[in-house]
Structure formats: structure tokens, C-alpha cells
Amino acid sequence: MGVRCVAIRACGGVLQRALSLHTAHATKDMENLFQLVRNIVPALTSKKHKGQDGRIGIVGGCQEYTGAPYFAGISALKVGADLTHVFCAREAAPVIKSYSPELIVHPVLDSSNAVEEVEKWLPRLHALVVGPGLGRDDLLLNNVRGILESTKARDIPVVIDADGLWLVAQQPALIHSYHKAILTPNHVEFSRLWEAVLSSPMDSNDLKGSTLKLSQALGNITVVQKGEQDLISNGQQVLVCNQEGSSRRCGGQGDLLSGSLGVMVHWALRAGPEKTNGSSPLLVAAWGACTLTRECNRQAFQKYGRSTTTTDMITEVGTAFSRLFTT
Numbered sequence: 188m189g190v191r192c193v194a195i196r197a198c199g200g201v202l203q204r205a206l207s208l209h210t211a212h213a214t215k216d217m218e219n220l221f222q223l224v225r226n227i228v229p230a231l232t233s234k235k236h237k238g239q240d241g242r243i244g245i246v247g248g249c250q251e252y253t254g255a256p257y258f259a260g261i262s263a264l265k266v267g268a269d270l271t272h273v274f275c276a277r278e279a280a281p282v283i284k285s286y287s288p289e290l291i292v293h294p295v296l297d298s299s300n301a302v303e304e305v306e307k308w309l310p311r312l313h314a315l316v317v318g319p320g321l322g323r324d325d326l327l328l329n330n331v332r333g334i335l336e337s338t339k340a341r342d343i344p345v346v347i348d349a350d351g352l353w354l355v356a357q358q359p360a361l362i363h364s365y366h367k368a369i370l371t372p373n374h375v376e377f378s379r380l381w382e383a384v385l386s387s388p389m390d391s392n393d394l395k396g397s398t399l400k401l402s403q404a405l406g407n408i409t410v411v412q413k414g415e416q417d418l419i420s421n422g423q424q425v426l427v428c429n430q431e432g433s434s435r436r437c438g439g440q441g442d443l444l445s446g447s448l449g450v451m452v453h454w455a456l457r458a459g460p461e462k463t464n465g466s467s468p469l470l471v472a473a474w475g476a477c478t479l480t481r482e483c484n485r486q487a488f489q490k491y492g493r494s495t496t497t498t499d500m501i502t503e504v505g506t507a508f509s510r511l512f513t514t
């Protein structure tokens with residue numbers, strides 16, 4: 188597949204032609220990507236049983252942050268997962284349960300046997316989303332370190348976001364070269380990771396190059412740098428997602444993205460390289476989840492303008508998904 192970043196060096200009329208060529212390439216690349224995402228979406232048939240289209244685990248939720256794991260978990264379900272398990276600190280569990288009867292909530296993350304408690308469920312999970320609303324308490328982070336080790340040992344795909352990225356910045360070796368990991372840093376989280384992993388200063392004029400380099404420095408794991416454009420790299424190529432969103436930046440949009448990505452990475456890996464036309468399934472899943480999140484934002488903003496919140500965006504998941512990915 189010809190998805191790539193094109194550097195243009197030309198001037199005058201040549202530049203004009205080069206730019207139209209570039210635009211034509213970019214449009215074609217984007218059409219290709221839409222098709223690849225459509226290819227990984229599982230068919231809805233009467234032959235499947237509950238669970239087959241995704242059992243997703245969310246690791247996060249503490250006393251302060253209960254919204255983030257809820258947003259991630261409910262987004263995974265709304266995108267099309269069948270079951271979502273939230274593994275959180277004891278105090279957060281009743282709160283998260285009260286938001287929604289759809290989520291299965293395990294109050295285990297701050298217990299002394301947290302790793303074993305999560306390990307009981309790991310063999311049944313298709314993907315894990317680690318970090319939304321996790322907080323930075325050392326006890327919890329240490330338990331999550333053990334959960335990540337166990338997840339890797341079982342070859343389960345893992346999306347790492349928010350405070351999960353804080354942990355990775357402390358211990359990059361935890362995730363280095365794990366080919367089924369996707370990191371989803373916002374601007375601040377990206378800079379923190381950069382400083383932890385590379386000693387040179389980050390070039391903020393070359394965000395694409397920085398995304399590529401950070402991925403390489405982490406052993407070619409997939410990195411999604413969120414922002415005005417989302418930049419997605421596996422150390423070999425950089426995809427750009429600039430789907431129209433809005434200027435509304437309410438908290439929780441990143442949680443919608445990480446939860447959606449949890450399901451889509453499972454779908455992409457299950458579909459295999461034939462369906463993704465040889466492209467990395469993780470890149471395709473990441474581009475799909477970014478595009479979906481931004482479209483939810485656009486649709487919600489059209490209705491609610493400045494009062495748009497992440498809950499409004501989640502309401503849009505179904506229509507946004509159909510509009511983008513259902514043929």
C-alpha cells in the first residue's frame with residue numbers, strides 16, 4: 188500500500204504541480220485507509236456468540252478519576268465489542284458501576300494480589316487498554332507493571348494511554364519492542380516519553396519525524412501522537428489523520444480514542460495482513476480509531492457547540508461509525 192509522507196522540494200509552477208500530485212496521492216492514500224478499516228470490521232452474523240467480536244479489558248480508575256475508565260469502556264462497547272471488563276481501585280468500582288450497567292467492574296487494582304486477580308481474566312481478553320484514570324499512586328503503578336508483564340507473556344495487544352504512559356516513561360523497557368503495543372500520548376505525554384527515551388531535545392517543528400523517531404527508539408512499537416493532526420508511526424512509516432473534528436477540547440476525548448482502539452486493534456489483528464493489504468494491522472486500527480474519534484467530535488459539536496462533552500461524543504459513535512466505515 189502506498190501510504191506514506193511525501194516531502195516536496197520544488198518551486199514555482201513545478202511546486203504547483205507537485206502540490207496537486209501530492210494532494211492526489213494524499214486523497215488516494217486516505218481512500219485506501221478507509222477501505223482497509225472497512226476490511227477489518229467484522230460482519231454481524233447470526234453464527235457468532237457473545238464475546239467473539241471483542242472482550243476488552245480496561246485497566247484504570249482510582250479515587251480521583253472514575254470518568255476516564257468509564258469513557259474508554261463504554262466507547263469500546265459502542266464501537267462493537269461484546270464485553271468490557273474494568274479493573275480499577277476498590278473505591279472507584281461502585282462509582283463506575285453506577286454510571287453504567289453495561290460494564291463489568293472488578294475492584295482489584297489496589298489489592299495485594301491484583302496481578303493474580305487480573306491474570307484470571309487475561310486468557311479470555313482480546314485486548315487491554317491500560318491507563319485511563321489510573322492515577323500515579325506507586326502501589327497501583329507497581330501492580331500495573333506486573334499486569335503488563337503478564338499481558339506481554341500472553342501476546343495480548345495492549346493500548347497504553349494517560350497514566351499508563353507515565354509508567355512507561357519511568358520504565359521504557361517494560362514495553363520496548365513489544366510488537367502488539369500501541370501508545371496514545373497527547374502533547375504533554377509525548378514530550379515526557381521523548382525526554383525519557385531520547386536524550387536529544389525534541390524538534391517541535393517536525394512532529395512527524397519525532398513520532399517516527401520515538402517509535403524507533405521504543406523498538407518500533409506503534410505510537411499515536413494526538414493533536415491538531417494525529418500522527419501514527421510504527422518506526423517505518425507515518426500515517427496522518429486529519430479528519431475534521433472541531434475546536435472543542437473537553438476532557439475525555441482521548442479516553443474515547445483509547446477504548447475504541449482497544450476493539451479495533453483486536454479486529455485488525457484477527458483480520459490479518461491479507462485484509463490490511465500487507466499494512467501493519469496496528470497502524471490501520473489506530474488510524475481508524477483516530478478518524479472515528481474526530482468524527483464523533485465533529486458530529487457532537489454540530490449539535491451542541493460549546494456545550495459539547497465527551498458523553499455527547501459517545502452518543503455519536505454509532506452514526507459516526509456507520510458514516511465512515513459501513514459500506
Ligand SMILES: NC(=O)C1=CN([C@@H]2O[C@H](COP(=O)(O)OP(=O)(O)OC[C@H]3O[C@@H](n4cnc5c(N)ncnc54)[C@H](OP(=O)(O)O)[C@@H]3O)[C@@H](O)[C@H]2O)[C@@H](O)CC1
Pocket residue numbers: 251252253254255256318319320321322349350373374375438439441442
Ligand atoms: N473525567 C475524567 O475522569 C477524566 C480523567 N482523565 C484522567 O486524568 C488523569 C491525568 O490526565 P492528563 O495527564 O491528561 O492530565 P491533565 O490534567 O488533563 O493534563 C495535565 C496538564 O497537561 C497540560 N496539557 C494537557 N494536554 C495538553 C495539550 N494537548 N497541549 C498542551 N498542554 C496540555 C495541561 O497543562 P496546563 O494547561 O494546565 O498548563 C494539563 O493541566 C489521567 O488518568 C486521565 O486518564 C482524563 O482522561 C480526562 C477525563
Ligand SMILES: Nc1ncnc2c1ncn2[C@@H]1O[C@H](COP(=O)(O)OP(=O)(O)OP(=O)(O)O)[C@@H](O)[C@H]1O
Pocket residue numbers: 349372373374413414415416417432433434436437438439440441442443444477480481
Ligand atoms: N488541536 C486539535 N484539533 C483537532 N483535534 C484534536 C486536537 N487536539 C486533539 N484532538 C483530538 O482529540 C482527541 C483526543 O486528543 P487529546 O490530545 O485531547 O487527548 P487527551 O489529552 O489524552 O484527552 P483526555 O482528556 O481524554 O485525557 C484525538 O482524537 C485528537 O485527534
Ligand SMILES: [Mg+2]
Pocket residue numbers: 348349373441442
Ligand atoms: Mg488522556
